[in-house]
Amino acid sequence: MRTGKLKTNNGCLAWLFLGPSLLGFSLFYLLPFVTGFFYSLVDGPINGTFVGLHNYGALLKNPSFLSALANTANFTLICVPLNMILSLGVALLLNQKIQGRNLFRTIMITPLVVPVASVVLVWQAFFDLNGVLNSLIHALGYPPVDWMKTNWSRMVLLVIYLWKNIGYSVILFLAGLQNIPAEYYEAARIDGASQSQEFFRITLVYLTPTTFFVFIISIINSFKVFRETYLISGEYPYNSIYMLQHYMNNMFIALDYQKITSAAFIMAAFIVAVVLLLFIVERKITNMIN
Amino acid sequence: MASLHLKNLSKTYPGKVTAVRDFSLEIKDQEFLILVGPSGCGKTTVLRMIAGLEEISAGELYIDDRLVNDVAAKDRDIAMVFQNYALYPHLSVYDNMAFGLKLRKIPKAEIRRNVQEAARILALEDLLKRKPKELSGGQRQRVALGRAIVRKPEVFLMDEPLSNLDAQLRTQMRIEIARLHRNLQTTFVYVTHDQTEAMTMGTRIVVMKDGLIQQIDSPQAIYDHPVNMFVAGFLGSPGMNFLEVLIIEEKGCIFAKLADALLPVPAAEGQTLKEQGYLDRKLVLGIRAEHLCGGRDFLDRHPECALRGRLEFSELRGAETYHYVRIAGREVVVRVSPELRVETGQEVRVGFNMSKAHFFDQESGVNVSSQ
Amino acid sequence: MLNRNHRIKNILHITILLVLAVLFIFPLAVTVTNSFMSEQEIANNYDPVTDKNLSSYNDDTTNHFARFQLIPDVVVLKQYYNVLIKKTQFLFMFWNSVLITFPIVIGQTIVATLAAYAFAKLKFRGRNFLFFLYIIVMLMPFQVTLVPNYLMAGQLGLLNSRWSIILPGIFSTFGVFLLKQSMEQIPDSYLEAARVDGASQLQIFLKIILPMARAGIAAMAILVFIDNWNMVEQPLIFLQDAAKQPLSLYLSRIIDGEKGLAFAASTLYMMPVLLNFLYAEKYLLEGIRLSGIKG
């Protein structure tokens, strides 16, 4: 009769539900990850000898990689916070009683669903040296700017990124805002809090879990801007928007496993570090709320 | 219809938090047993162990002599009403009630009959097609009950089912549940932190604190003879008054000395205390509000038991009035007749009905009275 | 006074939102309306950008900037005729997109729902660690696992086969992440009630979790659909055979050449997503909403 403990916490059952996902995850993600790491430690793809961290060392001296790393970090550092700030702003606007709020919401999220390839032509026509933006600038009597071929190109990417991703974040923030009980604000108002105090002491604090989520989604999407960049300016774009993905993509075409895997792991290490850090911060604030 | 036998049940959560310790209890068939205690006392954990929602860390649980430690919740033939009702939002009232029956592959006609019957009992007939979110709190509560009773289970488990209702509804549902118990003639195990519910509904009460059983008895017995200060203070409204006294013997009589006043302890009681060696030691005197009298009758008859104090506050309850009186630096609640009108701040006399008084050990809190 | 301030503020807010809305919708509007233009008209508008050689530049010195024109001079369906009837490869590639996207959406929905349930509602050892791993892997750009994935596809004989994209797609952890968040919103007591009601774990999953997580699942399915419908990198690398490539690649290729065609193809290409989105917008918004609130 006593075959085992009552199956309430049900470890095995969980594994059963998890099984398919875990199997695929191991096979198509985890295992490649591990093999990738292996490749980064040897000197050749087949029968390579173990060279330790040599590939990493070499990579960290590679000017193209370093510039890609810097550009990616730079872009992510700018676009993720900016996306969060702007979308929080729009969410705050939409959180008021405003006519046509739902329509705005729908419009804001539309770019997310539009295929990249469909609008690339529009972006090209807009930002080209002979593009629409320059025709406006020309009309105002200023010299045209080659947007994709100057340091402005980072701004262009930023615009495209924001265009595509603000909507999603706005909806997330809006949900988070609506989830904060009105009593908190009322209590704060009675306690004599100013509007900015309300914002910083209540809104921001109670939005922490949402913010964390938006942060993660923003990072994922900041990597996806590569698609647009790639379709607009190809494998070797202007230097300031030459990203790690370009590097890795090009290294893949050259099938340089050592470089691509070492690059991947350096990138992975960065991501893990950032996420861990945020995880800790989020835990702290969440614990503070509860 | 079933009896339950809980034998030394314990629950330890990972991280070494022990929620329930060595819990033993026999629940008789058709009993309405109430688990009561402050939040975090482990009462819900016990209920969930009975339901099979919580693994039993140690001990044995029998339902009708069947060891069910390893039996899944669905095979224990129990029904449970949850604090937040847990009505499936995507199902109508009818489907919510029929859910368990459908899972058991009971013929459609029978399901219909059962649900209709339960709906009739609970006056839900008109609401069967609605979704939970279209119901009021009380209606949801009744659906939750209905979902439990259609299954005709051996044991009914209820986890604070009334805590989300307003006061009036709560009183009403209390009666309905009690009536339900009478009609269904099934075993009920009911968890609450509300001592009124415990006192009014159960045939037996289990008082818990910190995962341990404090006392098991009928409501009246627990009220009259609490085993310790915790039980005494927890059950009854208002809670029992506690005053620190010194037990002394003077001229062959035992007195409880409170400040300068001496309260005579009934002889038999005094003897017990003396035998236990409490002479010249401090004890806690416990006495309920209704045994502190402001009425002239009692005071006249027992002038030796009257103490002087100052009325700090009085609370009108309609049928009765509570006086909060400061005596010897401590505030006590006195139940008086509403006719007795005293101004706040005035001096009053309070009579101690010492035959109803309890004495508790200062350290252990155990009731050391003879009663 | 207060009232008037309030009204001015309100108008200001609405103006900001209106400007934003126009900016957001503009690229789409251009794409759609331009798909009804004649090749000639499109050439007039976009030649300065797409056809950059000296001779054409010198020809027309007055207008060497591209123009966005929202309303066609003449509405022409020629581009659609070309895309749908004359160029059969468009339809083939559209079908390729369908053949790649649908299995991924269906597969990932099933796999992710199961796994998300385990993560959200079942306790097991190493749960947090494993989930952290899922998040990390989800955050990695596609290129990180590219090489080993490519080799893996080679080992499994999947290279140049749709399955080399579909299989990793099915097991992407994004769906799990999204759904776990929204499943955590379902109070435990529902599951416990079902257990007491006599439901097995599978029944709980099918009859309680699935219906209650409907919005989340729908949102996930739509997001996965969008993501994979737009896929560019994977087919570029895994499908060398042009006949197997999805429409997203076809689009990126015709952009250089026939611009009018590109607009029509783009419009057709975004239609399934847009319709899908408009149809299930409620679920999508609700699902995203749920995923963002932490339990």
Added chain:
Amino acid sequence: MIKKKCGVVLSLVLVLSLGVFTAGCGTQAAGEANNPNSLTIAVVTKDMYLDTAVKKFEELHPGVSVEVKEYTSSTSEKGEGVRAADPGDLEKYITTMNTQLMSGQGSDIILLNNLPYQTYADKNLLVDLSGLMQSDQSFDRGKYYQNIFKALEYKNKLYGLPVNISIDMIAADRTLLAKSQVPIDDSNWDWNDFVKTAEKVINDNQNGGTQEMYALAGMDEKRLIATLVKENYASLVNPEKKTANFTGKEFHDLLSLSKYLIDHKLVNTDTAQTNITDMASRGKLVFNFTSLQGFWDLQVAKAIFSEGVQLLKPPGNVFFSTDTMYGISSKSANQKLAWEFLKFMVSDDMMTQGGMPINKSVLPQIAQNFTQAIQKRGGKMMIKDDGIPAQSITLQPPTQEDVNYMENLLSQAKVYIGTDQKIISIVQEETAAFFTGQKTAEATAQLIQDRVSTYLNE
């Protein structure tokens, strides 16, 4: 207990999948090495030379089979069983070769043109042919143009063996040059001399008249800059050191030069309509870039400039390129046989079938073969170049002088140019705005320098 089991299940899943993976690796490595008497050769599309070589080699070595693997999706025939390559084929070929080589698979012999073979060499994926040449007693290095081998070396090792090379020259209308009396010392001239000469010739002949004359024809700005970059490639890009020099004076000069040529209408940029052959024969063209791959090109140049042609060495070194360079995969199990085949391809016997040989003694025989070939058709030939309408011309048989000229050229070819198409297209892309006057030469050069550096440094 159960919890433990679950852990076991998880690790089992991992181990299992790891097993699948490594097992896969194993079978793959063992895959190709089956038959010691079979060779595989990877090419984009096969040419007649290779076809003949395979046939003859199989006749000479009974029991040996040589398979040529083509990587093209094209089905159109170029004639005589040889297929034309599709534009997308090259990319596909590169990816496939990358994949195969990196995973240890692939053919024994690989056509290296357009492949990043220096990268392969860095990763030890190719066999060092100079080592094989030295250790092979039957191979007489002295019979070959050492300067060509030397030029092809990468980090002091030879990885590719060309079976046909081409030398870029500038054909000039001798009569026009003589009329204007501009002496050209092509051993020591620069691009400025080139422009000055052209200008003088055109001025002398036009004299304000309406008659149109050009220095170069059939070249739009893209083709012009690409050609010029190619001619100066060695000073602009150093693949071995992975450096580029587009911000220096050379490239700046090339930009100014091409802009000057275009702005002063010295170049006929109409690529669609211009008939170079016609213009040259009417004496309306001063120069024409030509690439000598054999007597065919030489005789065509002579026939086009019917008033007399003068072949000039472009400013700088005599450099050569090749579109038929073969290497041996270091993962090949049949390296010996592969080397035998390569050796056979450059043997006297085979070389006489070619155009510009790397083999010293065979040119007279090639000239003879060529003479026979054109005489079969009475010297009448159809020529067709990209962008130029097909046209019939009459070719003359090469003379001893021609043979000497070619031999001389070959022995002078000291610089190998393997232009990287990616760099050329970056240059073409970035110079577009320069030619339209929207960007300065400096800005353009900087952009190119940045992008190319990124590319080279990867």
